[in-house]
Amino acid sequence: MATDYEAVIGLEVHVELKTKSKIFCSCPTTFGGESNTHVCPGCLGLPGVLPVLNRKVVEYAIKAGLALNCEIAEFTKFDRKNYHYPDLPKNYQLSQFDLPICQQGYLEIEINDNQKKIGINRIHMEEDAGKLVHQGDNIARAEYSLVDCNRSSVPLLEIVSEPDMRSAEEARVYLEKLKAILEYLDISDCKMEEGSLRCDANVSIRPRGQRTLGTKTEIKNMNSFRSLQRAVEYEIERQIDAKEAGEPIVQETRGWDEVTGVTLSMRSKEEADDYRYFPEPDLPPLRIDRAWVEELQQQQPELPAARKERFIQDYGLPNYDAEILTNSRALADFYEASCSLYPNPKVVSNWVMGELLHLLNAENLEITQSRVTPERLAEMLQLIDKGTISGKLAKTVLEEMFKTGQPPQAIVQAKGLVQITDESALTIVVDQVLEANPKVVEDYRKGKGKALGFLVGQVMKQTRGQASPEVVNRLLKTRL
């Protein structure tokens, strides 16, 4: 019988903090911009310029630590991580080695209605590197490469989980929850596509029941939640296949290829660097004042878990709805704004989670990019209540709102989508349909209930969906 394997997964997540200025100089952190325009002698690594720590970065790190239930260090320091690469102007990165600012926390995730705590090993502060632009596919084959230091010294938090995840789905859910928390804290944009949220996964397998860990591989280049899940799924399968075939699993870094859907070896541990960490002499160590931590704790905003609880309590939403709606701060804000204008929480939830998310996902847009505002959504729901449009028509109206951003009223009028409730007008159509379908009429009278549905459909077809289903039903029944 084949061995039953268990996957062991840990994630290392880098988030860019959205402070106004960089971590060790006053350059802006704004994404994009002409190459090398957000730079100064400091973040260019010119000699003689010293790092000066941005206090906001420490504040954000503490906020993240508190939200992730970490211990906040009383004494912390920066270290130099030494390695040569042309995108790193000083050829060392200021990071934190043995005394990170936050340690030993956890994050709670929910999988199939089960709660699970994922340990947070540490959170540390560090500076980002610059970016290389190759004239060619990579640095080895490029005709030349250019260095853009706009991103150099942008503040990062590295959040390292314990190897507590057991499936690719758990890994994805953990990352989604982490993103949600960071968004709620308003300390990062968390945009995977812009690189402000980056994730590496450590993956190993072991026979179920075994306590020691198997050899792990580190997976890089995953640019979305979906690719994280796919990459980890693939890697688990690959390792199981290797084990079953009697091949060794090599400790190495592997890159995820989105197009082919496989992970490929990038470099093995033998070639790994010795980073020669040592304390940064240009920055004195930090003492984190307990009163400051206390103050930040007081200022913490409502986090996803608390908001979800509130959604269940105050709006009477089911667990499932509350989980999805609160997993994005912007979505939850949208929902609450809509509810305040149209106080029927479950109806709003159905529309937001159903049609609206469907439209957003199809276009790969965020709720913040939606042309449908809470005001417009509420107006549309009121049109349904007034009977101006049917629920079915409302879907068409919403699609149009989503595309054009116009108010629902205008769409309804422009497209002549107003529901026909006028009985005399509808009676004519109903009579025509009955006349044209004598066999169906007979079926109905013989007791075939389904036949009514067909007849309603025919009326709707004739009226291009504008007939009020209620009125049509009533008219048909009285005539039959």
Place this chain on the structure above:
Amino acid sequence: MAKLNQLTIHALRDLLDSGQVSPTEVLDACLKRIEQVDPQVKAFITLIPEAARARAKQLEDLGKDKLATHSLAGIPFALKDNLCTKGILTTCASRMLANFIPPYDSAMVEKLEAACAITIGKANLDEFSMGSSTETSSFFPTANPWDLERVPGGSSGGSAAAVAADEVIFALGSDAGGSLRIPAAFCGLVGMKPTYGRVSRYGLISYAPSLDQIGPLTKDVTDCALVLNTIAGHDARDANSVPVEVPDYTSFLKEDLQGLRIGVPREYFFPGLDPRVKELVQKALLRLEELGAICEEVSLPHTEYALPVYHLISTAEASSTLARYDGVNYGYRAAADDLDTMLQKTRTEAFGPEVKRRIILGTYALSSGCYDAYYLKAQKVRTLIKQDFDQAFAQYDLLVSPTAPGVAFSFGEKEDPLSMYLLDFCTNPLNLAGLPGISIPCGFIQKMPVGLQFIGRPFSEGTLLQAAYAYEQSTEWHRQKPDLDNDCI
């Protein structure tokens, strides 16, 4: 009568403030002297006479009354060439930075500009300050004005030689292990390494960031106090700079040492010390007692470990600090077809042997498997060395020792790096402990100057100046000048 370039800052201030001489006249005297002696002394890597003349003219236009409100108005000076000057070549005496023009000024340049002093040029040094003789400069060695066959000390050798040769009135240097005090001793000057954090390091091209401190090289103690008044103070751009108030250092210049308790660390009279230096230091101690001080022997038991600890920490920091010189963004770049070759060739071709030696030592000390045994252990011993000083300063206001174990030596005399490293025996413990120290002349051995070192508590520069001034005023050593005119015709 003495020429203008031979005078001190305070003597010139009187002449400038009263309008007896103009900044241009002082500058011209210096430039003339440079023209006359620098081909032999070779103190400068870069001279900026036109900019200096324009500045002198500008200051004159301000009028003498307005000028008199600025502490160093119209005083020509030299900067060690590891202090960044906007738009002016800053080389660290290395091929690596032979073409480097910083887009910014160091804090020192800003302060001295604000004080209306006049930059004359950038002075030679050991490459990236790694050396004690200025012989490791990639460009040329600087000669000692007291004997052109000898070294001026290092690494701030160009700065010291320029002042000793009366080419400038004062100079700034930096000191990671003795780099201001050794040249001061060898060239018969006053050299002060202030407390770590007293002077902003912004714009100083570092050798070892936890040890480096900028300080003045002057012709006497009064000038030292005047320059320190200008350069000391907190700077938010240097996180290690300390917000301690800056007193008027000239207020400490008193000739009385009544009741001052001076400790004499036994370990600083080590076997490598020239007995003639020891004799001069002992004479100086007698003089200090005559002035009212109480001198007693004290022990700093971990002194013998300071030298290896210093070299482990300084080389470790340097190996990382100098990693940025890779030919990618600025400085020297070797031609090559691929990145790795470019990196290797750049560093091979542009760093001199002493820099390479220290980078390799430091890289080794930090490498995995060696870190605990070398770097970490060195940091622990560094704490013990600090504690030695703490204990001594519980009993004494000051400590006194020789500055260098001997007088300036001849070029090429110390080929063995270890014998060169021994020169810093009495100076580098202060850097490890972050303490201030001053070297002042205390006699001559066969016409070569000898230095006496005072060591103080953190931020006790005032006390150091007081003792140094009282001693200086009771001697004539500081009034002697090298007889360069016969050597430079």
